[in-house]
Amino acid sequence: MHAEIISIGTEILMGEIVDTNSGYLAAELAKIGVEVRWVTKVGDDPDRLHEVIKRGWIRSDVTITTGGLGPTSDDLTRESIARVMGEEMVVQDDLLANLKAQFEGRGVPMPATNIKQATLIASAEVVLNPMGTAPGWWVNRGDRVIIAMPGPPRELSRMWDNELAPKLRSMNPDVAIITRTLKTFGISEGGLDEMLSPLFKSENPNLGIYSKQDGIHLRAIATAATESEARALILPMEQEIRRIVGHAIWGLDDETAVTQVIEALKRVGKTVGIIEGFTGGLLTSSMNEAPGYSDVVAGSIVASNAVALQRYGVPQEVSNTWNSPTSASAGALAMAAQNFFESHVGVGITGLVVEPTEASGPVGTAHMAFAVGDLVASRSGNYPTQRLRIRSRAVTHALLELIAVLNPTG
Amino acid sequence: MHAEIISIGTEILMGEIVDTNSGYLAAELAKIGVEVRWVTKVGDDPDRLHEVIKRGWIRSDVTITTGGLGPTSDDLTRESIARVMGEEMVVQDDLLANLKAQFEGRGVPMPATNIKQATLIASAEVVLNPMGTAPGWWVNRGDRVIIAMPGPPRELSRMWDNELAPKLRSMNPDVAIITRTLKTFGISEGGLDEMLSPLFKSENPNLGIYSKQDGIHLRAIATAATESEARALILPMEQEIRRIVGHAIWGLDDETAVTQVIEALKRVGKTVGIIEGFTGGLLTSSMNEAPGYSDVVAGSIVASNAVALQRYGVPQEVSNTWNSPTSASAGALAMAAQNFFESHVGVGITGLVVEPTEASGPVGTAHMAFAVGDLVASRSGNYPTQRLRIRSRAVTHALLELIAVLNPTG
Numbered sequence: 001m002h003a004e005i006i007s008i009g010t011e012i013l014m015g016e017i018v019d020t021n022s023g024y025l026a027a028e029l030a031k032i033g034v035e036v037r038w039v040t041k042v043g044d045d046p047d048r049l050h051e052v053i054k055r056g057w058i059r060s061d062v063t064i065t066t067g068g069l070g071p072t073s074d075d076l077t078r079e080s081i082a083r084v085m086g087e088e089m090v091v092q093d094d095l096l097a098n099l100k101a102q103f104e105g106r107g108v109p110m111p112a113t114n115i116k117q118a119t120l121i122a123s124a125e126v127v128l129n130p131m132g133t134a135p136g137w138w139v140n141r142g143d144r145v146i147i148a149m150p151g152p153p154r155e156l157s158r159m160w161d162n163e164l165a166p167k168l169r170s171m172n173p174d175v176a177i178i179t180r181t182l183k184t185f186g187i188s189e190g191g192l193d194e195m196l197s198p199l200f201k202s203e204n205p206n207l208g209i210y211s212k213q214d215g216i217h218l219r220a221i222a223t224a225a226t227e228s229e230a231r232a233l234i235l236p237m238e239q240e241i242r243r244i245v246g247h248a249i250w251g252l253d254d255e256t257a258v259t260q261v262i263e264a265l266k267r268v269g270k271t272v273g274i275i276e277g278f279t280g281g282l283l284t285s286s287m288n289e290a291p292g293y294s295d296v297v298a299g300s301i302v303a304s305n306a307v308a309l310q311r312y313g314v315p316q317e318v319s320n321t322w323n324s325p326t327s328a329s330a331g332a333l334a335m336a337a338q339n340f341f342e343s344h345v346g347v348g349i350t351g352l353v354v355e356p357t358e359a360s361g362p363v364g365t366a367h368m369a370f371a372v373g374d375l376v377a378s379r380s381g382n383y384p385t386q387r388l389r390i391r392s393r394a395v396t397h398a399l400l401e402l403i404a405v406l407n408p409t410g
Numbered sequence: 411m412h413a414e415i416i417s418i419g420t421e422i423l424m425g426e427i428v429d430t431n432s433g434y435l436a437a438e439l440a441k442i443g444v445e446v447r448w449v450t451k452v453g454d455d456p457d458r459l460h461e462v463i464k465r466g467w468i469r470s471d472v473t474i475t476t477g478g479l480g481p482t483s484d485d486l487t488r489e490s491i492a493r494v495m496g497e498e499m500v501v502q503d504d505l506l507a508n509l510k511a512q513f514e515g516r517g518v519p520m521p522a523t524n525i526k527q528a529t530l531i532a533s534a535e536v537v538l539n540p541m542g543t544a545p546g547w548w549v550n551r552g553d554r555v556i557i558a559m560p561g562p563p564r565e566l567s568r569m570w571d572n573e574l575a576p577k578l579r580s581m582n583p584d585v586a587i588i589t590r591t592l593k594t595f596g597i598s599e600g601g602l603d604e605m606l607s608p609l610f611k612s613e614n615p616n617l618g619i620y621s622k623q624d625g626i627h628l629r630a631i632a633t634a635a636t637e638s639e640a641r642a643l644i645l646p647m648e649q650e651i652r653r654i655v656g657h658a659i660w661g662l663d664d665e666t667a668v669t670q671v672i673e674a675l676k677r678v679g680k681t682v683g684i685i686e687g688f689t690g691g692l693l694t695s696s697m698n699e700a701p702g703y704s705d706v707v708a709g710s711i712v713a714s715n716a717v718a719l720q721r722y723g724v725p726q727e728v729s730n731t732w733n734s735p736t737s738a739s740a741g742a743l744a745m746a747a748q749n750f751f752e753s754h755v756g757v758g759i760t761g762l763v764v765e766p767t768e769a770s771g772p773v774g775t776a777h778m779a780f781a782v783g784d785l786v787a788s789r790s791g792n793y794p795t796q797r798l799r800i801r802s803r804a805v806t807h808a809l810l811e812l813i814a815v816l817n818p819t820g
Contacts, residue, residue, distance in 0.1 A: 013449060014440065015433015016620065022451070023425015030424065037458060039423060039451035041432070048447060210426070274712075280698030281691040284712045285801070288690025299718035301711055302684075302694045308709035308751065341718065391695070 001172045002035045003062035006052055008077055009151060010043035012067060021066045021149075021156055028160060032168060033175030033223070034062060044068065049080040057084050057144060062168065067151030069134035071114040077148050078116060081139060084146075087121035095119075095126060095135065102133055127163050131155040138167065145171075178222050178230035180238055183251040185215035185400045192216055195244050205234050214257050214396045215250070250403050257399035258290045264406035265296040265345070270372075272402075273341025274300040275312060275333045277325070278351035278366045283395045298341035309333075312340050325350040327378040330369035334378075338371045345406075346371035349398055366394040370405045377405055411582045412445045414470040416462055418478035418487055419561060420453035431476045431559075431566055438570060442578060443585030443633065444472060454478065459490040467494050467554060472578065477561030479544035481524040487558050488526060491549060494556075497531035505529075505536060505545060512543055537573050541565040548577065555581075588632050588640035590648055593661040595625035595810045602626055605654050615644050624667050624806045625660070660813050667809035668700045674816035675706040675755070680782075682812075683751025684710040685722060685743045687732070688761035688776045693805045708751035713760075719743075722750050735760040737788040740777035744788075748781045755816075756781035759808055776804040780815045787815050 005025055011017045019041060026036040037060065042052050049068070056063030068077030082089050095118035103110040117134050120126060127136030127147070132155040139146040147164060149156045184192065189211050193200070196218070199207050205222035218241060222233035242249065251260050265272060274297070276283050284300040287293055303309050306322035318332040333348025351366035369378040379401050383393045415435050421427045429451060436446040447470065452462050459478070466473030478487030492499050505528035513520040527544050530536060537546030537557070542565045549556040557574060559566045594602065599621050603610070606628070609617050615632035628651060632643035652659065661670050675682060684707070686693050694710040697703055713719050716732035728742035743758025761776035779788040789811050793803040 011620070013446060014436045015430075016437075018428070018430075018433065020425075020428075023428065026424045027426075036423060037453070037455075038462075041449035043447070045447075052448075210421070279695075280703070281694030281710060281712065282698070283691075285689075285691030285695050288692070288712070288714075288801075293690070294714045297714040299712065299714055299721065300691060302691065302698070302709065304698075304704045304707040304709055311709065311750070340721070391698075 001033065001061045001175075002037050003029055003064060004038040004040070004056050004060040005036060006056060006063065006065045007039065007041045008044070008049065008065055008068035010045075010074075012151075013041045013043040019066075020153055021151065024153070024157065025064060025066070025160070028165065029168075031177060031179075032165060033172050033177050034168060044074040044076060046076050046080065049076050050083050053080050053146070054084045057146060061143065062145045062147065064147045064149065066149050066156060069117065069136070069148060069150045071111065071117055071133070073113075075116075078119060078137065081124075081137065081146055081148060082121050085121055085123055085139065085141070087123060089116065089119040089121055091115060091119050092126070099133060127159055129155055129159055131158050136164075138164070174225050176224055176227040176230045178224075178227060178234055179253075180220045180234050181253050182218045182220075182238065182241055182245070182249050183212075183215055183255070184218065184245055184248040185250050185404075187216065187245065187248045189216050192218065192245065196241065199237060199240060202237065205237050207237065213393060214400065218245075250400060256290070257396055257403065258287050260403050261287065261399050261406070262290050262292045262296055264403055266292065268406060270344035270406070271296055271298040271341075272345040272347060273298045273337040273343035274347045274349075275303055275309075275314070275337040275340075276300065276347070276349045277303045277322070277333070278349050278364065279391050279394050279398070280304070282391045283347070283349065283398055286392075286395050286399070298343040301337070301340070303333075309336075312336055322350070323352070325352060325367050327367045327369065327380060330367035331371070331376045331378050334369040334371035334376055344372065345402075347398065347402065349394065351394070364391075364394065366397070368394070368398045368401065370402055372405060377401075411443065411471045411585075412447050413439055413472035413474060414448040414450070414466050415446060416466060416473065416475045417449065417451045418454070418459065418475055420455075420484075422477060422561075423451045423453040429476075430563055431561065434563070434567065435474060435476070435570070438575065439578075441587060441589070442575060443582050443587045444578065454484040454486060456486050456490065459486050460493050463490050463556070464494045467556060471553065472555045472557065474557045474559065476559050476566060479527065479546070479558060479560045481521065481527055481543070483523075485526075488529060488547065491534075491547065491556055491558060492531050495531055495533055495549065495551065497533060499526065499529040499531055501525060501529050502536070509543060537569055539565055539569055541568050546574075548574070584635055586634055586637040586640045588634075588637060588644055589663075590630045590644050591663050592628045592630075592648070592651055592655070592659050593622075593625055593665070594628065594655060594658040595660050595814075597626065597655065597658045599626050602628065602655065606651065609647060609650060612647065615647050617647065623803060624810065628655075660810060666700070667806055667813065668697055670813050671697065671809050671816070672700050672702045672706055674813055676702065678816060680754035680816070681706055681708040681751075682755040682757060683708045683747040683753035684757045684759075685713055685719075685724070685747040685750075686710065686757070686759045687713045687735070687743070688759050688774065689801050689804050689808070690714075692801045693757070693759065693808055696802075696805050696809070708753035711747070711750070713743075719746075722746055732760070733762070735762060735777050737777045737779065737790060740779035741781070741786045741788050744779040744781035744786055754782065755812075757808065757812065759804065761804070774801075774804065776807070778804070778808045778811065780812055782815060787811075 005022045007019045012019050022039045068075045123141045124137040124139045129135045134150045137148040205220040208219045210217045222230040224230040281302040306319040309319035314336045318329050321329040330348045334346040338346030349368045364383045367380045381397045415432045417429045422429050432449045478485045533551045534547040534549045539545050544560040547558040615630040618629045620627045632640040634640040691712040716729040719729035724746045728739050731739040740758045744756040748756025759778045774793045777790045791807045
């Protein structure tokens with residue numbers, strides 16, 4: 001079964017709203033064995049909208065539209081689908097009553113323009129939207145399906161999980177797809193490619209290699225009639241990868257550098273204190289995104305200049321190196337963090353972002369150090385690219401090194 | 411003149427790499443009067459790639475492809491364009507010499523697969539890429555153009571600025587488009603819509619209203635034969651908006667809440683110290699993205715729990731309210747920040763993220779306070795949505811309130 005996704009809206013087309021829905025849906029469709037072949041972004045133009053939905057109806061088993069289900073005259077998805085199907089939009093009394101009740105609940109009368117949100121065509125079933133006023137449509141004629149979903153990601157993902165994924169899966173019952181991602185750090189893409197070369201020849205499971213900001217990911221995808229058969233296909237490949245790559249694997253599937261650092265700290269019962277210069281708060285705010293943060297982070301300081309450093313007990317000879325930082329000054333920051341926050345682990349990051357004369361963007365060298373008990377390990381990294389990229393790469397690097405420091409045997 | 415953009419690559423199609431290029435190009439094309447009508451994402455599949463480029467060639471004045479110019483057998487953009495045009499790819503000696511020199515510079519021999527990066531077809535001119543090994547193609551026959559650009563955003567934007575924008579502009583010389591964005595905060599979208607209703611009827615300049623994370627944006631777009639004529643069209647509308655909306659306007663065009671806070675601090679010669687709880691470092695790391703940060707931020711502390719707070723001189727009766735924060739505790743944090751960092755301005759943010767029983771995601775209430783001299787202003791905000799969104803909205807809110815505090819008359 002193959003699908004295409006149509007993201008609707010002039011703001012989406014112009015990049016004023018970033019379209020995250022199509023990527024989300026492509027990944028979700030892959031999980032239930034539906035291959036996405038096309039993603040099209042189109043503005044709120046009736047003829048172009050009609051053209052693209054018609055093409056979807058002709059060439060794809062499943063056409064999924066997102067957006068354009070609002071009440072205004074710019075919201076043309078329903079009208080366009082009705083035109084492609086050659087059917088009339090008819091107001092449904094139950095949907096209308098429901099919609100009116102939603103507005104009453106908010107204490108406002110329903111504007112007349114909202115009535116079209118209570119319509120269906122003969123080939124369409126309603127897909128309930130508990131998070132908003134716009135229900136979706138499930139349009140089915142013969143073996144073809146058009147699905148119309150609202151644009152707001154929260155409404156869309158709820159609708160997908162509760163109604164549409166089960167419905168599509170039941171149309172495609174004999175395919176189960178299982179993926180397993182192993183995330184590595186410290187071996188180059190070329191190195192892994194060579195070490196694992198026989199495995200890349202396998203067709204099912206198929207093994208892919210992806211260079212990501214947090215290292216090289218290995219992803220095995222298996223297809224079978226059932227989930228357990230697919231899992232059984234993947235298991236020996238995963239074992240073989242673990243045997244060959246070993247400790248370079250730091251995480252699986254949805255695990256991130258942040259969740260793994262917090263896990264590792266919890267496992268060894270340790271807290272961490274942070275003084276970050278170069279990364280300007282990004283290390284701390286990244287860690288803050290994961291549950292459990294406040295149990296393991298004793299505190300964090302973002303140092304913006306040499307004067308501030310001395311307030312936290314950083315010796316003057318270290319704060320003097322603010323403009324010519326070294327591994328040693330990162331080490332001193334790590335120890336100062338450990339002392340100031342009375343934490344088991346101290347992390348110090350310092351470094352300079354240099355604007356080179358060439359127009360290729362700034363270059364940054366970060367020095368990072370990890371104090372655990374009396375031991376201090378330090379690392380340095382070079383991150384040549386834009387400002388935010390430099391910082392987020394240094395943050396990822398620091399998180400992955402911290403995992404390694406906390407798990408010395410793997 | 412109208413264009414379409416084709417983003418090429420299976421990882422782009424599947425959302426594993428977020429396609430930022432199409433939004434960037436859509437905005438850039440609008441600036442030179444080229445309307446984008448379609449954006450299509452397509453995987454590395456020869457037939458589908460051929461189909462989509464052929465459709466572009468037939469229906470659009472300008473078709474721009476991004477990606478698929480690498481050396482591997484998956485990189486099929488050149489082959490697909492050659493097939494659509496019915497022309498042969500021919501190795502160019504000068505391009506090949508250039509490419510070989512690039513590899514020699516890195517001390518590695520050029521792999522044979524890279525040779526296709528040194529090819530052209532008869533209708534194509536080379537577009538130089540100083541940032542990478544893949545040159546672009548400018549394909550022109552009759553009044554139609556296909557442009558092939560590499561996928562990495564740094565390479566693409568350099569190529570766009572240096573070569574392609576001027577070239578396209580010279581094909582479309584009689585259209586100048588000028589936009590002016592006025593960013594407001596504190597008046598609702600409906601309120602602005604009413605206050606400015608006569609202006610929304612204007613066709614040239616055209617006025618749009620957009621609800622963004624940092625308030626409501628008003629955008630005027632004028633089209634004329636020259637830039638100065640377009641500017642002259644916009645000026646009276648901008649003056650009228652300023653007369654009506656006044657102090658609610660906090661920024662223009664590319665100005666962000668962060669750049670405006672840093673500007674305002676510089677203008678009044680003040681420094682700021684920050685203690686942030688709720689936002690977990692995101693306020694500090696956001697400010698750190700703007701040049702001039704280290705001149706105006708005296709320092710920042712990210713508090714993760716009540717114990718840590720007392721280290722910074724926060725009175726125990728305040729740190730005791732960590733789990734039931736109020737405006738008053740935010741005020742105490744702002745004053746503690748001011749004292750600890752000996753800064754003119756202190757910012758304190760505290761609050762709780764609550765996971766409700768309903769599946770609609772966590773809800774956060776943040777309390778923020780701004781101490782300037784002996785005065786403390788406080789605000790609270792509710793941010794119902796996912797974790798990172800909650801924090802970034804609270805950060806934006808804090809930045810905009812800080813601008814208002816620093817510029818009491820506007």
